[in-house]
Amino acid sequence: MLKPSLHVLARHVSHRARGFATTNTSRMQKATTTLLIVGSSAAVAAYFLLPDISRGAPTSDTKPINPSHFTPAELVSSTFASNGTKILTVAIPPELLPTERDLFAPIWSVFIKDDDIQVERPYTPLDGVDKDGNMKFWIKRYNHGEVSRWLHSKKVGETIEIRGPVRTWSWKDDAWDEIILISGGTGVTPFYQLLRTVFSGNSFKGRITLLHSSRLPSELPPPDVLDPLLELARHNPDKFRLKLFVDSFGETKDRSFAGVEIHQGRIGKDVIWRAVHSASNFPSLRGLFSRDSDNSDRKILFLICGPEQMVGAIAGPYGRNYSQGPIGGVLQSLGYKSHQVWKL
Template sequence: METAFIDDQETGTETSTATEATAYLALCDQPYSSPSRTGKPPLNPSHFVPATLVESAQTSSDTKLLTLSLSPDSIPQDNQEPTPIWSVFVKDDDIQVERPYTPLEGVDESGKMSFWIKKYEHGEVARWLHSKQVGSSIELRGPMKTWAWKDDAWDDIIMVSGGTGITPFYQLLYHVFSKNACKGRLTLLHASKTPADLPPAHMMEFLHSIAEKHPDKFRFRVFVDSLDAPRQLKTKIPMDLTCDRIGKSALQDALRLKKVTPWWETLFWPTSVPAVAEDRRLIVLICGPEHMVNAVAGPYGRNYSQGKLGGILAELGLKSHQVWKL
């Protein structure tokens, strides 16, 4: 199932696609996963299983790093955990509402899953999660595929994220470099409002470490709107921090479209950017606030479908099959 989820992003509200309902009904027609000897089923998309909140760490004024633990009976087997990118639905028991969130490293052998979640003023489930204390029981169902990774389908994967929209890409990169499954080049352009709003330290350290160890395979650039930040940061500020938004120049560079033109040539001939070949094996993935998605790739369609390609990527000549809005 390749359905676009508005998943743990800075949209100001928590939303999921209308196709979620169709997918849910289709899943309900499938048989439930076989229960264990104790009668508890493993994590599955058809119905909810309980997990325990084992760690809750404040990472900024409105974000938390939450770690949930499944019981031994609910841990998916090795062959049951999907390839990235996938999410699980979390249910707010108080008002019976569910929203999807991306486990950063998937599910580990002990059944633990970590989530970086932002609290919104009108986000019911995120506010509910932020209020939970260690030891609380939280119900999950999934996994739900949000984008299908294929080991050898692309030569270039460019990821553009804003705020907590980085989580699907972190999951992808963690999988790729943990499994040594990278056959192409990957680039991540990430934007936060200030250095204080950057992802938690362990996420930044992992991304920087793979960029340093695999410079031919992975590039990582960080952008902030402002350098204003508290004096004490929990996240180390990267050396390549750019105080600007992710714009046309950064995307040209990520797409390897920039060409060096002698200054004197610009006096006689207008400069142009090479077009992206339609048959080039590349994909641009974007996940973040709607204003970012609109500017980079054009707005979503109805009910958060992919919609028409627009924005900077359309200006640069990309085609709809080369862009995916998560």
Template sequence: MNRSTGHRLLCELRRTTHRFYSQSRSQPRRTHLPRTLTFALGLGAIGCTSLYFFYPDPSRSAPTSAKVPLSPSHFTPAIVLSNELSGPDTKLLQVTVAPDLLPPNDPANPSFAPIWSVYIKDDDIQVERPYTPLEGIDERGCMLFWIKKYPKGEVGRWLHAKRPGDQIALRGPLATWPWKEGVWDEVVMISGGTGITPFYQLFHSVISRQTDQNTRFTLLHSSRTPADIPPPHIMDPLTNYAAENSGRFRLGLFVDSFDGPAAPSHLPKAQIGRIGRGAIEQSLGLSNAQDSWWTRIFGKTQPAKPVNGNILFLVCGPDPMISAIAGPYGRNFSQGPVGGVLREMGIPSKQVWKL
């Protein structure tokens, strides 16, 4: 369709629409639209559909290269090493890229922030989704992901079907959140479901290595049932470290219900119910220390302390949970204003980050 033809069609659409609504004020409502308007709307629908498929999308058009190092600008082939069931609708997926495709081992590389992700592309439908490597990437190019299969999650279902030896394509790394040492006195991480993965990555790269001795960390994690609690590969290091370093790292588990099999006995006892204001205030020592969940778990009394301006709240999980805790995202997945429980507590936006 050339420009002049499109202009005439637009003019005809405006005249027809004006006549239609002008007549509708004095005549009974018609049961169908005028033919010209129907035809024009049909062309519009076809145009929108064509726009969806042919409009240039950087992620769909990014090339795949096996000759240059990992980069957000292109996809890199990776080979599946293992894909093991880890719970209801979840798998631990291990992949590797060729060692000669790894970026230079430069600690100053901002892409490899303590929390970073890669996009994995479903080659069948050319859709990509971000995933967080649990332990980053090692010198052999190995990455481990905890993948949940959602009913309408195309890429998750596609990854669940992969077998050792299969090839996938990924691009990255992309920094999810830039951690800076010595800035915060305390960091409270609140997660649900697979939203724990960026926090485990932070645990693996910063917390467990004790690179920042001045910050105290708390992780509050919510699952639907005990069977949905993250697998031992994730939970065992968190639980063991919390038991041995309760002054530096605390862990609280929550479940919506106790339906189904019980959680392993060595894990902290999960509380029934969703993470709310009471749990967050307990993690900050704002309620009776003798009744706090870490005291019941580890038998150690923690002194109460007031809220101050050096506490950071990180929230990651399903959209309804993020909205309830910190308010929904803004337009185009921007941070948006603080809402939910944290707003009730008077926490300003500079102390909240939605991953």
């Protein structure tokens, strides 16, 4: 059996989102957050560095889905989306869903196995899983991506084996006042899952901003992904805002997409500063911060998910085996600290 390398698996899991809690101003709260980060990092390191039978997990069609084995699922829908991507929906038999619904708290993913060459990769279900066992994915086909190419070739009615759920980041309603999500390409999928879950209830009191970037307008998220996010922004104007960016408009002359203005240029220092401090979007922020204010003790969290080059420019490069590494890039220049930043 061919196995994915440690380097590749670590890259994909970190790309699908892990998180931690930023803290209040007290030392005790900071110490608690540090312990949570260390514990999360240790758990992930243990997964990759210690022997684990799940690397060669068996397949079971009688046991509820679990990270220790693969479960056969049927591909029930496969449709072309934006450039080079598809929306895929797989269905697990409802009787194979676990009864512990908290296993599906955001952010979680599943491993999908290319059973031709026995390689697995993690993917984040957009809306989680419904009562009928359906999971929907937005997946880009990469020329050198074994599993993505295999998935794009699958026909409706064929079987796909999945393993999970694997919790990759834990949400807590009252941990942050301000959350800035920065994504590129299909890196928006864990944020989509998070946002849909958070705004399905009314307990979150903070503010969330999503800054999403694509190379061209044709590569922006398809309607299946973008439309629900736009609805969340319209219905929660005091809690959620969405901004779209493209590197270039190419031959497209329309500077809007689904009625939303598209900004040309990469997500850089000025964009991020305005996202945090703009009073016009969140009136409650007016007069609260200045450009020279100390950001080290604010209850603010940055989650970044996208191409490695983008992550490095915004938050500094990953460490060895795609560990967090030191903070760098734009966020370091703006005065933020490592406990306020997480590279997915």
